[in-house]
Amino acid sequence: MIDLCDDGAEEMFVGRPVERPFLSIVILTFRRLELLREAVASAVGQEFNRQFEVIVIDNDPDSRNDRLLISAAPHLRNAPLRYFRNRHNVGEADNWNRGIAEARGEWVTILHDDDLLDKSWAREMFALLDKRPDVDGLICRRFNLDQREAPVGESRLKSMARRIISWQQFGWRDIRRIDARKLFWECPGNTVGFVARKLDYEAAGGFRADESPNSDHAFYLRFAQRFQMYQYAKVLVSIRIADNSLLKRETHLACAYQDHQIRFACIAAGAPRWWTRLLPLLIARQVTAMSHFYRVAVTPEDVSRMLEVRIVRDRPLLLWTIRAACRGF
Structure with a gap:
């Protein structure tokens, strides 16, 4: 069981009841009603022939967004939707755990109120899981929906590099195994697009506040140590990039530390011990990438002082070559 560090949540709304849902789609929200409407629409609109429920966990104890949501979209009264409001703001990790606790489905997936599921997400993910009963947890690839005023473009060279990396990861395969070696090099994504059995979420210990803001990455490592975790080559979810906490300097410093x-x-x-020698190169690449994509003023000196790791120049081609040689894709 997951240890919940809060005093529960109030059930504010129940739409069409689902007695035994196969899948629970949990949506976490905090004061973003317009975005929540889009996320809920993407969840209830799944083209899926099995019973599923959508659960909203509102982390604002003063929220009235349940009423505003139903008022703006009356058809949700007939949707398989349940809306909960936490009695206290419990933070991101414990809010994820609350969603798992309230889920009644055998399988659970979690998304945030600014993220979207493709309408075929559930159908395609479970078509693959039906063929591969050995897979305990599956995450699809994602599309970065950059809605900033000046979105980051992609040069022809970067587009080519992205396709090469995708080929190294999957080749002709539909899925690839995610284990400690893969998670050393990268996190395959946040919780959006990942699905696993509720019992397996609980067996892996759920999410931990002391690992924030990288609770998802740390959870994946615990999950991959106990269960068979895979990534699907298809892009079936969208991650919205806008003005939020991910763009704050202190958040990125905390991410680098975690x-x-x-x-x-x-x-x-289980990853090779000598890979610790690669940490300065990985840190340099991470700082450059997040400074470019998120436009945050984090320098290699900031991160090196925090981690007490020597500064090196960012050398992406060298790192890519080493990673390929180490079969880190």
Whole structure:
């Protein structure tokens, strides 16, 4: 069982009841009604021939968005929707855990109020899971929906590099195994697009506040150590990039710190010990990438002082060559 560090949530709304849902789609929200409407629409609109429910967990104890949501979209009264409001703001990790606790489906997936599921997400994910009963957890690839005023473009060279990396990851296969070696190099994504059995979420310990803001990456490592985790080559979810906490400098410094800790945990879980020598190169690449994509003022000096790791120049081609040689894709 997952240890919930809060005093529960109130059920504010129940739409069409589903007695025994096969799948629970959990949506976490906090003061973003317009985005929540889109996320809920993408969830209830799944083209899926099995019973499923949509659960909203509102982390604002003063929220009235349940009423506003139903008022703006009256058809949701007949949707398989349940809306909960936490009695206290419990933070991101414990909010994820609350969603798992309230889920009644055998399988559970979690998304945020600014993310979207393709209408075929559930159908395609479970078509694959039906063929591969050995897979315990499956995450699809994602599309970055950059809605900033000046979105980051992609040059021809970067587009080519992205396709090459995709080929190295999957080749002719539909899925690839995610284990400690893969998680040393990258996190395959946040919770959006990942689905697993509720019992397996619980067996892996759920999400931990002390691992924030990388609770998802740390959870995947624990999950991959106990269960068979795979990534699907298809892009079936959209991650919205806008003005939010991900763009804050302190958030990215915290991410860099937690990523560093998770990489040591990956080595303890089976990745080669000599890979610790690659950490300065990985840190340099991470700082450059997040500074470019998120436009945050984080420097290699900031991260090196925090982690007490020497500064090196960002050398993406060298890192890519080493990663390929280490079969890190």
